[in-house]
Amino acid sequence: MLRVNMVSSLDGAAWLDGRSGPLGGPADQALMKTLRMFADVILVGAGTVRVEGYQGDLIDEPQKQWRLEHGLTEQPRLVVVSRSGPPLPELLAELGDLHILCEGGPHLFGSLAALDAIDDLCLTIGPVLVGPGAGRITAGNPHPVRRMNLVHAIPDGDLLFLRYARSA
Numbered sequence: 001m002l003r004v005n006m007v008s009s010l011d012g013a014a015w016l017d018g019r020s021g022p023l024g025g026p027a028d029q030a031l032m033k034t035l036r037m038f039a040d041v042i043l044v045g046a047g048t049v050r051v052e053g054y055q056g057d058l059i060d061e062p063q064k065q066w067r068l069e070h071g072l073t074e075q076p077r078l079v080v081v082s083r084s085g086p087p088l089p090e091l092l093a094e095l096g097d098l099h100i101l102c103e104g105g106p107h108l109f110g111s112l113a114a115l116d117a118i119d120d121l122c123l124t125i126g127p128v129l130v131g132p133g134a135g136r137i138t139a140g141n142p143h144p145v146r147r148m149n150l151v152h153a154i155p156d157g158d159l160l161f162l163r164y165a166r167s168a
Contacts, residue, residue, distance in 0.1 A: 002043075002092070003120040004102045004109055005035050006137045013130035014106045014137045019051060023126035027156045032103070035122060037063040039076040039101035046082035048105035054078070076101070081108055092117060110140030119166045121148060127158035 007024045008014065016022040021029075036042060036059050044054065057075060059067070064074045079095070081088065088111050092100075102112060112118050123137075148164035155161075 001097075001119045002100045002102065002112065002117050003035065003039075003122060004104075004112065004118050005032060005122045006104055006109060007124040007126060008137045009126055009128045009130040009134070011129050011131065012136045013134035014104070015051075015134055016126075016128060016130055020048075020104070021052070023128065024124050025126075025157075025159060027159055028124045028126075028161075031122070031124065031161060033059055033063065035101055036076055037066060038099060040072070040098035041077045041079050041095055041100045043079050043081060043095075043100050043102040043108070045105045045108040046080050047107070048103065049080050051105075088112070089115060104137075106135050106137055106139035110138040110143070113138060113146065114141060114143035116144065116146055118146070118148075121162075121164040123162045123164070125160040125162065 006014070007020050007028055009016065009023055013023070014020060042058060048054075057064075058078065059075060068074055079091070081091065085091065086094070088108075092115070102108060147167045149167045150162065151165050152163040153160065
């Protein structure tokens with residue numbers, strides 16, 4: 001199962017001041033940590049790793065304990081996708097049936113969409129209009145349209161958490 005987790009402005013921007021974090025907030029960060037808790041693998045683009053500063057533990061101590069109690073490794077495996085690595089279809093085949101959480105960025109999201117590999121999309125909509133110039137949450141070559149079904153829509157203050165699943 002491949003789940004993508006992204007945050008966006010009201011007008012579809014993937015970042016504000018060069019980072020995605022300012023689009024969300026504490027509730028969005030908590031959701032991301034919860035999604036990480038269930039993942040076997042966290043898939044992320046090299047550019048996102050650099051910009052967002054991925055380092056250290058991906059989840060906190062109570063989540064580590066929960067994972068161990070449920071037969072998972074203490075931490076999900078971090079897989080960084082780069083141009084110098086294996087082609088994305090090969091990488092996905094190697095990962096097989098693992099529960100994969102993709103945290104972006106836009107080029108990786110676009111590449112996964114082009115492969116029709118996305119089973120689930122968690123999208124946080126932040127309460128800001130960023131305007132032109134900021135990249136959108138998906139980038140890359142055009143791809144076939146994929147219909148998704150709304151599973152959840154949960155407001156939290158000015159944030160909106162959406163979850164979509166692949167339609168049959």
